[in-house]
Each structure stands twice: as structure tokens, then as C-alpha cells.
Amino acid sequence: MSQKIEDFDANLAGEEGKTEETKSSWFKRIKKGINTKTSEKKETPEGLWAKCPQCNYICTMTELREHLFVCPKDGYHHRIGSEEYYDIIFDDGQYAELFGDIRSKDFLGFTDLKPYHKRLEDIWSKTDLKDSMRVAVGKVNGQDLVIACMDFEFIGGSLGSVMGEKFARAVTYCIEHRFPYMVISKSGGARMMESAFSLMQLAKTSGSLSLLSDAKLPYISLLTDPTFGGISASFGMLGDLNIAEPGALIGFAGPRVIKETIKKDLPAGFQRSEFLLEHGFLDFIVPRPELKEKLSTVLSLFKN
Amino acid sequence: MPSNANRQFLDFEKPIKDLIEEIEITKARQDKHHLDLGEQINILEQKILDKRTELTSQLSSWQRVQLSRHPDRPYTMKYIQKMTTQFVELFGDRNVKDDKAMVGGFANLDGETVMIIGQQKGINTKMRQLRNFGMANPEGYRKALRLMKLAEKFNKPIITLIDTPGAFPGLEAEERGQGEAIARNIYEMMRLTVPVICVIIGEGASGGALGIGVGDRVFMMENSWYTVISPENCSTILWRSWAQKEIAAEQLKLTGDKMLGFGLIDGIIPEPAGGAHWDYDESARILKEHLVPVIRQLREIPAQERITQRIEKFSKMGFWDEVPA
Numbered sequence: 001m002s003q004k005i006e007d008f009d010a011n012l013a014g015e016e017g018k019t020e021e022t023k024s025s026w027f028k029r030i031k032k033g034i035n036t037k038t039s040e041k042k043e044t045p046e047g048l049w050a051k052c053p054q055c056n057y058i059c060t061m062t063e064l065r066e067h068l069f070v071c072p073k074d075g076y077h078h079r080i081g082s083e084e085y086y087d088i089i090f091d092d093g094q095y096a097e098l099f100g101d102i103r104s105k106d107f108l109g110f111t112d113l114k115p116y117h118k119r120l121e122d123i124w125s126k127t128d129l130k131d132s133m134r135v136a137v138g139k140v141n142g143q144d145l146v147i148a149c150m151d152f153e154f155i156g157g158s159l160g161s162v163m164g165e166k167f168a169r170a171v172t173y174c175i176e177h178r179f180p181y182m183v184i185s186k187s188g189g190a191r192m193m194e195s196a197f198s199l200m201q202l203a204k205t206s207g208s209l210s211l212l213s214d215a216k217l218p219y220i221s222l223l224t225d226p227t228f229g230g231i232s233a234s235f236g237m238l239g240d241l242n243i244a245e246p247g248a249l250i251g252f253a254g255p256r257v258i259k260e261t262i263k264k265d266l267p268a269g270f271q272r273s274e275f276l277l278e279h280g281f282l283d284f285i286v287p288r289p290e291l292k293e294k295l296s297t298v299l300s301l302f303k304n
Numbered sequence: 305m306p307s308n309a310n311r312q313f314l315d316f317e318k319p320i321k322d323l324i325e326e327i328e329i330t331k332a333r334q335d336k337h338h339l340d341l342g343e344q345i346n347i348l349e350q351k352i353l354d355k356r357t358e359l360t361s362q363l364s365s366w367q368r369v370q371l372s373r374h375p376d377r378p379y380t381m382k383y384i385q386k387m388t389t390q391f392v393e394l395f396g397d398r399n400v401k402d403d404k405a406m407v408g409g410f411a412n413l414d415g416e417t418v419m420i421i422g423q424q425k426g427i428n429t430k431m432r433q434l435r436n437f438g439m440a441n442p443e444g445y446r447k448a449l450r451l452m453k454l455a456e457k458f459n460k461p462i463i464t465l466i467d468t469p470g471a472f473p474g475l476e477a478e479e480r481g482q483g484e485a486i487a488r489n490i491y492e493m494m495r496l497t498v499p500v501i502c503v504i505i506g507e508g509a510s511g512g513a514l515g516i517g518v519g520d521r522v523f524m525m526e527n528s529w530y531t532v533i534s535p536e537n538c539s540t541i542l543w544r545s546w547a548q549k550e551i552a553a554e555q556l557k558l559t560g561d562k563m564l565g566f567g568l569i570d571g572i573i574p575e576p577a578g579g580a581h582w583d584y585d586e587s588a589r590i591l592k593e594h595l596v597p598v599i600r601q602l603r604e605i606p607a608q609e610r611i612t613q614r615i616e617k618f619s620k621m622g623f624w625d626e627v628p629a
Contacts, residue, residue: 100629192533195531204621233487252471261473
């Protein structure tokens, strides 16, 4: 099943899904199924060793963690979750989570290969995450900041009603406390299992941003690998500052879909952060080790 | 409107096709043998009408999707032509180019100037290519926004007619910021000081539809659909095969009655029996009849209050549980 979830995530991210059947079988699997629990094979590489998917450099987890999950050799930014981002950005890793009680609900009774409610229950039983976005308030070099961060691990970081509602409440919270707002995006796009409700979250979140804008509070949108679909077609691209991590894949349509549509190979670096910066859609690219300091500078510039 | 001889039929419209052929044969016989078969023809015509009514009363979600894409279905320009007078089409986004998949301009609707904007599909193979099958590029969305801002400046209400299988997923579209263009439109439409009415007249697929779909009132025509992804693409991603599109259509609950039930739209606009493609005049008349009073109603509300209501309307959309940890 975890294979299926991974394939599904890969698909959301527009990557080619590789199924067991397509691999040549020199060795036969004796036992059926893969029994590794998702909790044991998170997005964040766990265990003692980590391998860079780009340069194959192998280092210890401790070393990778010290480098904020950036490959010490070629600077590849490993995908990390909200917990890691909060650790990196907030002073002493101290923060308070907000609106953690809101959970997804299978309102439509949506069933594809698996009922949506079953999909949700499976993930809840395997991770501590309640949904694909967590909201937290904390300090960055002493300055207040509310951060809403996505977890790709939870149905591909997909945008559903819960993300929309958390986003809206986070904005209300910011307006009440006069705090700036930051969103860290990492998502395949809208959550299809919530059908048109997920689409309407694009409008709902944009409406919230309109209120934040009237309150003259800064909104920073940090795009990380990968950010697609509904996110880039709404709040992802609406930041007072749109910034990104190096090498992140960011776009509206997934590369696979574009390739099928235009029937041509895509140029190297297409839809990477550097490509977006070049075409004028990002204010700057910031490597993870410099993220906190740069953010702190920006926040103080807005304030003073 | 196509004459009966030029009509195209979907598979489930076959009974109607048979009846039309029967009429043609009867008419030919009448002429050949100098008979008066008027009575018989009238009966057949009534049968066709009954069949049309019957068909649309029992459509599956997928069939509704098929009807929304009917090759004879009226598109945006047809509605503009039939509903308004003095239409002045305006082109270009003042930046890159004119997107032929998105049309718009000022027009006179029942004595009042309105800005009317929508995706446009082509009526034949050549035009379909020119119109890019109703799939706009970023410049299309920026053109739409430019026209909306123009309407706002001169305090004219805005009507958008939505009919798209999605925003175009192309290389240049990404280079020019398809995501940003749609995001900007959604954001700006939320803040427009003039009344905005959106109508899904055919296909309402995802961000490409919502990019001109944020309004004080959102309506769906009877045989249209509106959701986050086309049933085919949903099937490909979730079922890993194109073949489950009927099931996907059912699961997505993308028809007007469902959408109205969820509170995601404000009303359904009826179509002539059998679908809008049977009678363009009547389709346009019904749409106009619905639009005119709504514009007057919205005009009564002060601008700032209208914006607040618009934001609140979309804020209410969603479902979740609150489970204290």
C-alpha cells in the first residue's frame, strides 16, 4: 500500500510512477507486499545514513541534519516537513501550534481505488500529522511571525478544505495580533477527493489575503520542492514577496502533462526556481542555511 | 444554429436522430406523392420534443459532461450576439499578445452597459485551433483582468461566461506565469467594486475556470459541469487509467444540482429541452432573463458591502471536523 501512496504522491508531483511490474525481476520477491511502515520511511530520510538523490553522496543523518538537510556536497535541498522548517526558522525551535484540531472529513463519500475516509484514517494511524498544513506562531530573531507550512507526506501536501480553513484562521490571527504571515508551500495541488470544495479554497484563501493586505501586514510566500497546481494558481504566487529554495520544481501544470501536450522534451531547468526567477516570478532564491537570517532581515525592513 | 441536416449527435441522442430521419423521409414522401402528411409530421415533431425532455431528465454525470462539450453547443460569442446589442470587442492584454481563447468587451444588455468576458471555443476545426480549444494562456487571463479593471473604472457590472477544459498547460504558458495570472485574477476579482456575475455555460474545469469565476453570484447552466479537474484527468491520476472517467464524473459530483446543494453556486439556469444546442435563441433568452434582475439587485448593495459579502461567501466553503487532541 505504501508503494501506492508513493506512486500517488509522485503522480501529484508530476513524476513518472514506477510500479513493481515495470522493474525487471532478476530476483523474485518471496514474501508478498512491502511491510515497511510509512512512519519508518518518512520524507525526511531516517536512519543512520542518507543518500543525495542528485549526486549520490552518502553522509550520516547527523551530518545532514547539521547541514539543515542540504547535501554537503552539491547543495541539493532534501524535502523536509513542517517540523524541520519550524526547527530551522523559529528561535530555539520554540513555537506554538495553532488550529491543530481541524481535521479533514470525507463529506462527499469520495471513493477512487480506496475510499477517502480510509485514506485519511491510514495516514492518521501512520503519522502524527492531522492534515497537509500546520500553522505555528513563534519568533524569528525576536520578531513575531506566523508560519503555515505544508507537509508533502500528507496526501502530497494537497490543498483541501482543512488547508483553506487553517489558512483563513491564520490570517485572522495575524490581523488580530498585527503579525506578519508566511506560508511554506510544498504540494502537488488541489485535493481531488474534495472535488469542487478543494477548488473553492483558491478563492477562499485569496479572499483572506485581501483582508491581510488591507491590514497592511506583510505576506511572504516561500515555495519549495515541489509546488504545483492550485497552490501556484492562488496564494503561492500572491506573496508581497515570492521566494523559493534553490532547485525547487514550481509550476502550474506538471512537467509530464506539459510534455504530453506539446509533444516535445522540456528544456533543462524548466520550472526550477532559477527559471522562475529568470522569468520574473520570484523576488529571490534563498538557500536553506541562509533562510532564517534573510527572513529576519526582511521582517525588520518591513517593520522599521 | 445548425439545420437538422447538419446536426451532430451524441450516442445517447440516437433516438432523436432516428426521429429526425423519419421526418425527413416522411417529408420526402409527401413531396414525391403530393400527399398531406402534416398530421404525421406534427406527431413526429412532438415525439422529438418529448424525447429531448426525457433525455435531459435522466442523464448520468458523464452524459452531462458530454452534453457540455456537444459540438453544436453555443459558445460565449453566440450568447453575446444573442443577448446584447452594440457589442464592441476589445483585444489584447497590453503586454504580450491577444489571446483568442479569451474574448470580451463592452455591450448593451437590456439598456445597460456591461462588460462581458468569457472563454471562446472554435466552431470548426480551423477555429478550434485558433481558439486553442478554449484553453487560455496567461495573457488571456491578463486580458480578462484588464477588461474587468476597465469596467470597474467606469462602474459597469461584469458578466463572465465560463467554458474551458482548463488553462493551457504549455511551455510558454509556464514561462509567462500561468499560475500567477490565475492567482492574480482570483485575488483581484475578490476586490472588484462593481457587481460580478459568473456563469458556467459549458465546461468549468479547475483554476482555468475559477480564473474568471469569482463573483457575487455564480450560476451554472443546466448542462454544464464545474469542478477541480476534468473527469478524464481525475481518472488518469486516481484510477491510473483513462477508462474510469464515468465513475470519476459521478464521484466528483460536478453537476449543477450537486453544486447547488453544496452551496458552491447560487443557482442553475435552465436550458431548452434536450440542451442549449437545440435552440440558441431560447438559451440566450433564458440566460438574459436571469441575468438582468440579478444585476439590478446587486447594484442596490453598496460596493464595500458587496465585497465583504463576496469574501464571506467563499470563506464559508469547505468541510472539516474539529477533534480536540
